Structures are given as structure tokens and as C-alpha cells.
Amino acid sequence: xxxxxxxxxxxxxxxxxxxxxxxxxxxxxxxxxxxxxxxxxxxxxxxxxxxxxxxxxxxxxxxxxxxxxxxxxxxxxxxxxxxxxxxxxxxxxxxxxxxxxxxxxxxxxxxxxxxxxxxxxxxxxxxxxxxxxxxxxxxxxxxxxxxxxxxxxxxxxxxxxxxxxxxxxxxxxxxxxxxxxxxxxxxxxxxxxxxxxxxxxxxxxxxxxx
Numbered sequence: 001x002x003x004x005x006x007x008x009x010x011x012x013x014x015x016x017x018x019x020x021x022x023x024x025x026x027x028x029x030x031x032x033x034x035x036x037x038x039x040x041x042x043x044x045x046x047x048x049x050x051x052x053x054x055x056x057x058x059x060x061x062x063x064x065x066x067x068x069x070x071x072x073x074x075x076x077x078x079x080x081x082x083x084x085x086x087x088x089x090x091x092x093x094x095x096x097x098x099x100x101x102x103x104x105x106x107x108x109x110x111x112x113x114x115x116x117x118x119x120x121x122x123x124x125x126x127x128x129x130x131x132x133x134x135x136x137x138x139x140x141x142x143x144x145x146x147x148x149x150x151x152x153x154x155x156x157x158x159x160x161x162x163x164x165x166x167x168x169x170x171x172x173x174x175x176x177x178x179x180x181x182x183x184x185x186x187x188x189x190x191x192x193x194x195x196x197x198x199x200x201x202x203x204x205x206x207x208x209x210x
Contacts, residue, residue: 036104043072043106059099063142074111
């Protein structure tokens with residue numbers, strides 16, 4: 001996280017970056033806007049929406065968003081082969097003509113990072129817990145702009161103030177607001193209450209100074 005912060009000191013109004021993490025897959029399945037990335041259905045339903053913009057506010061149509069997350073039980077699909085369907089919690093989306101995107105999922109859970117190695121030894125030696133707060137990962141790319149690796153963190157999640165990998169940035173903490181309106185739920189293809197998270201993503205032009 002220190003290396004990531006040093007390499008991305010100048011944001012110039014762009015969305016802040018954070019760590020990639022160990023559970024990214026090289027190719028997430030391509031999905032249409034509005035599709036769900038959850039195929040288990042045991043957690044609180046959620047809609048994530050926003051726009052991809054340049055720092056001057058110009059929409060970036062065709063921007064690609066690679067998204068992945070843990071389940072509501074705190075596990076990624078690759079940690080539970082045979083339990084979760086392959087590529088559960090993952091999707092590759094393309095923003096529309098206005099730079100807008102949205103997808104359905106479930107609210108992820110906080111979870112412990114693996115401690116069966118030197119990381120666990122370090123955590124034990126420093127008397128620190130192994131937990132990460134609930135979050136959703138993004139890699140966002142658009143022509144003429146720098147690729148961005150970031151998260152959104154669920155406001156109020158346990159461990160939001162003490163992330164084991166120090167990756168939380170205040171600008172990336174987002175409310176997952178409870179929505180009880182049946183008409184709004186139906187507009188997203190849902191049939192009951194859900195959580196709504198809004199996240200506009202601002203990219204730096206490729207020519208911006210480091």
C-alpha cells in the first residue's frame with residue numbers, strides 16, 4: 001500500500017487508487033449493463049451505479065470496468081470452488097454513451113486475509129487483526145486516460161478504521177443506502193428492498209504529469 005500511495009501521489013481531482021489485492025482474475029466474464037454479478041443470492045441485494053468521467057467532467061463512453069468482490073459470507077469464488085459458481089462476484093462492463101454504468105450484486109462482507117504465511121507471522125508479531133472492511137474492487141480503463149485500480153468501501157463496515165492492509169481512503173467510503181420503494185426496485189429488475197451505492201469514477205488523462 002505504501003508503494004501504491006507513492007506511485008499515485010498526484011490525483012489532480014481524479015478518483016483515488018488503492019491496492020489490487022490477490023483475488024483478481026485476468027479475465028472477468030463480460031456482462032451487459034444491469035446484469036447481476038451474484039449467482040448465489042444469499043446476501044442483501046444491491047445496485048451499484050455511476051459514471052466514468054475525465055477530470056474536466058467529460059463523460060468517457062466505452063470505458064471498461066472490471067469489477068470483483070467477496071460474497072456476503074466474506075469469500076471470493078476462487079476460495080470456494082464447488083461452493084460458489086466460477087466467476088461469481090465478477091464482471092467486465094462497458095460504460096454507455098454517457099459514461100454511465102450500473103450492475104446488480106449483493107452487499108459484500110468484511111473478511112480476514114490469509115494468515116498461513118509470513119503475513120500471518122507479521123500480524124501476530126505486531127498484534128494486529130487480519131480483517132479487511134467490506135469493499136468492491138474496480139479496474140477502470142478508457143482510451144487516452146490512465147488505468148485506475150480502486151475500491152469502494154461500505155460505509156459503517158466493521159474494520160473500516162483499521163483495515164489490515166491500510167487501503168481505506170475516506171473518498172472511497174460510500175453509503176449503501178437502503179431503498180424500500182417498490183417502483184424503484186422494479187426499475188432495476190428487483191422485487192424487494194435493496195441497497196443503492198453511487199460511485200462516479202474520475203480518470204486522469206494519460207498526459208497528466210506524474
